Amino acid sequence: MFTFDLALVWLDLAGVFFFAVSGSLLAAKKQFDIIGSLLLASLVGLGGGVIRDIVINAGPPAAFTNPVYLLPPLLAAVLVYFLFSSIQRFTSLLTLFDAGGLALFCITGTLKALAAGMNPVAAILLGVTTAVGGGLLRDITANEIPTLFNARDLYALPAFTGATLTALLWNIGAFNGLAAALVAGLVFAFRVVAWRRGWRVPLAVRGWHRAGVSPGAESRGRD
Numbered sequence: 592m593f594t595f596d597l598a599l600v601w602l603d604l605a606g607v608f609f610f611a612v613s614g615s616l617l618a619a620k621k622q623f624d625i626i627g628s629l630l631l632a633s634l635v636g637l638g639g640g641v642i643r644d645i646v647i648n649a650g651p652p653a654a655f656t657n658p659v660y661l662l663p664p665l666l667a668a669v670l671v672y673f674l675f676s677s678i679q680r681f682t683s684l685l686t687l688f689d690a691g692g693l694a695l696f697c698i699t700g701t702l703k704a705l706a707a708g709m710n711p712v713a714a715i716l717l718g719v720t721t722a723v724g725g726g727l728l729r730d731i732t733a734n735e736i737p738t739l740f741n742a743r744d745l746y747a748l749p750a751f752t753g754a755t756l757t758a759l760l761w762n763i764g765a766f767n768g769l770a771a772a773l774v775a776g777l778v779f780a781f782r783v784v785a786w787r788r789g790w791r792v793p794l795a796v797r798g799w800h801r802a803g804v805s806p807g808a809e810s811r812g813r814d
Contacts (some may be wrong), residue, residue, distance in 0.1 A: 598768060602697045603640060603653070604663055610692030610725050611636035612665035614656070616685045617733050618668075619675040632664040634727035636692075643700045643721040647707040651726060654711050655788070689726060693746070693777035697722035697753035698771055711758040720752030723747055742794055745785035753778035 614635035618628035637654040644652035654660045700721025704714035723739050723746060730737040738746045756774045760766040784790075 593806050597706065598771070598802070599702060600701055602695050602771065604659065604700060605658060606695030607636040607640070608663035608667060608692075609688045610639070610729075610778045611664040611696065612671065613685050613692065613726070614664075614687040614729050615667045615671035616675070617729060617735070619671055620685075625668060625672055628761060631732060632667045633661070633727040633789045635733060636664045636667070637725070638728040639696050639700065639724035641727075642724045643703060643717060647704055647709065648715055649707065659664060683753050690749075690782035690786075692725070693722045693750050693782055694753060694775040696725070697750040697778060697796050698774055701757040705761050706729075711762060715751070715754040715758050718757065719747060719750045722750035724792065738741040741761070743789065743791060745782065745790050745792065748792065749750040749778045749781040749785065752757065752781060773777070 598655075600711065610801075611632035614632040615628045618631045633721070637660060639776050641652040641654055644654075650656075697718045699718075701714050701718030703721075704717040705711070709717065726735050726746070729738050730739075731734075738744055753774050756777070757766065757771075760774070
């Protein structure tokens with residue numbers, strides 16, 4: 592069985608950093624000040640993990656007990672502060688960093704739930720919640736349409752795929768470092784390719800019709 596205690600912390604921190612960069616990028620786009628950038632980076636980077644730790648009753652969330660979790664948002668805010676003026680493809684970068692956080696958090700959320708004794712279905716759901724929770728808080732705070740509910744984008748489905756594969760591999764005893772890397776790579780690629788190609792799932796009502804939008808009206812070009 593995969594011994595993941597230390598590896599899980601590093602995966603968690605990497606996920607926090609990727610999500611935090613996406614938060615600071617959005618803050619820069621919205622012309623927040625540096626404090627707002629740091630707060631938004633912290634919210635998106637730590638929000639999903641806080642939700643996860645509360646649900647599994649793991650005691651005080653790691654974000655509040657381990658000071659090292661505060662470093663990735665700080666680093667993200669500083670990097671964006673110095674580099675944003677030279678960034679030309681903002682949307683692409685935000686999506687790439689967001690996809691990285693999504694890929695890592697769907698794995699760590701599922702693993703922590705399984706380690707806490709949750710059944711596979713509940714662990715998958717918590718893995719997805721961990722992955723999408725921070726992004727949802729980020730978008731709502733910045734007054735953006737949440738990516739999670741954007742009919743023109745796939746967000747939860749890549750996270751669900753990664754969480755399901757993680758739970759499956761764990762239960763058959765095949766989860767290890769290589770498996771984690773492969774699952775993360777698959778989720779990342781799924782998210783980015785779906786965004787680039789405009790993949791979507793059916794709407795809440797049958798058919799693809801949207802009021803006021805003709806079938807060919809939406810451009811699939813991405814900057």
